[in-house]
Amino acid sequence: MNSQVSIIKCANYNLSLVEASVRKAIGLIGGVTHYVKPGSRVLVKPNMLMAKEPEFGIGTHPEVVRAVIRVLKDISCRIFVGDGPSVWGKEIENVDEVYRRTGITKICEDEKVELVKFEKRRMREKFPLTTWLDHCDYLINLPKFKTHELTLLTGAIKNNFGLVSGTFKTELHKNYFQREDFAKILVDIFAEAKPGLTIIDGVTAMEGDGPATSGKLRDLGLLLAGGDCVALDSVMAKIMGIEPCDVLTTKEAARRGLGRADLNSIEILGEKIEGLNIRPFLLPSSISLSRKLPKPVISLAKKLIKYYPYPVRKNCTRCTACIKICPNNCISMRKKGIIFDYRKCIACFCCQEACPSKAIKVKKSLFAKMIGL
Numbered sequence: 001m002n003s004q005v006s007i008i009k010c011a012n013y014n015l016s017l018v019e020a021s022v023r024k025a026i027g028l029i030g031g032v033t034h035y036v037k038p039g040s041r042v043l044v045k046p047n048m049l050m051a052k053e054p055e056f057g058i059g060t061h062p063e064v065v066r067a068v069i070r071v072l073k074d075i076s077c078r079i080f081v082g083d084g085p086s087v088w089g090k091e092i093e094n095v096d097e098v099y100r101r102t103g104i105t106k107i108c109e110d111e112k113v114e115l116v117k118f119e120k121r122r123m124r125e126k127f128p129l130t131t132w133l134d135h136c137d138y139l140i141n142l143p144k145f146k147t148h149e150l151t152l153l154t155g156a157i158k159n160n161f162g163l164v165s166g167t168f169k170t171e172l173h174k175n176y177f178q179r180e181d182f183a184k185i186l187v188d189i190f191a192e193a194k195p196g197l198t199i200i201d202g203v204t205a206m207e208g209d210g211p212a213t214s215g216k217l218r219d220l221g222l223l224l225a226g227g228d229c230v231a232l233d234s235v236m237a238k239i240m241g242i243e244p245c246d247v248l249t250t251k252e253a254a255r256r257g258l259g260r261a262d263l264n265s266i267e268i269l270g271e272k273i274e275g276l277n278i279r280p281f282l283l284p285s286s287i288s289l290s291r292k293l294p295k296p297v298i299s300l301a302k303k304l305i306k307y308y309p310y311p312v313r314k315n316c317t318r319c320t321a322c323i324k325i326c327p328n329n330c331i332s333m334r335k336k337g338i339i340f341d342y343r344k345c346i347a348c349f350c351c352q353e354a355c356p357s358k359a360i361k362v363k364k365s366l367f368a369k370m371i372g373l
């Protein structure tokens with residue numbers, strides 16, 4: 001049986017429009033009770049990367065969260081909303097500011113549902129995940145439609161990384177810093193905590209050097225829904241102009257049989273990809289190597305072609321978010337601003353992801369510049 005993914009147009013974040021669009025997206029794939037048993041305890045997990053307001057387009061819009069809450073209320077679920085933002089660093093109390101500024105606190109107050117923190121964890125084989133997964137019967141996944149410097153895109157599978165509690169995210173970046181290895185650990189997390197239902201917020205999407213302040217916003221006007229995260233990421237990739245298995249998490253998850261990546265095995269309901277007429281997304285700078293050169297050339301040249309984060313000091317507010325999140329402790333603050341120790345840098349781009357001020361960009365090696373990458 002083919003996996004089902006619905007694509008619904010939604011022009012803006014007007015409350016009634018978003019709710020109607022979310023209901024339509026879920027209805028096309030069988031309705032909410034096809035994925036969630038009435039009366040269940042449900043953890044709703046948006047993407048709340050950092051303390052930025054909804055208009056920055058970095059996190060799942062609160063009106064999408066509200067719409068999903070209302071759908072779950074219809075079937076008498078007990079609802080909990082939470083995420084583990086990357087911005088925590090070593091200061092776990094920052095999550096309150098993230099919740100407030102992203103608009104999630106107000107939504108939960110309005111809808112009278114519980115907003116939770118991922119403070120307690122249970123160790124799995126390689127990583128600890130929030131104990132709210134043990135407390136709830138179902139996980140509802142609400143990613144944002146974005147590009148990502150390390151993983152090419154951040155969608156249904158990648159959003160589960162927020163289930164990793166506290167500073168252990170930093171350890172995973174440190175221990176699995178190669179793209180292929182990091183993709184595998186993301187799929188490990190996904191396999192451990194597969195969502196029952198996923199709705200992707202693509203009303204305002206992000207391209208370029210995502211997933212945070214360095215990315216470029218784009219009015220896409222779409223919502224995607226489905227139960228198969230691999231299929232959702234495959235459809236999302238195709239909309240972006242990317243082949244699904246060019247995304248390492250999608251390729252790895254499909255290889256393990258965790259979902260379908262072949263578009264011929266995915267039934268798309270609602271809008272059709274070919275009818276959307278969407279220009280290809282601008283991809284992250286650090287990904288361009290694998291897109292522009294033949295694989296044999298990459299193998300020969302990859303030691304000379306490198307990408308690193310570098311500071312844009314005129315934008316730096318000295319908030320030290322990059323220092324707190326760096327898994328290899330290679331960033332320090334000096335009088336003139338932040339300094340990178342490139343001997344220790346593993347090019348995970350956690351610093352760029354955590355920066356609230358567009359103060360970290362991507363630097364190319366000299367050879368990469370010479371060959372036009």
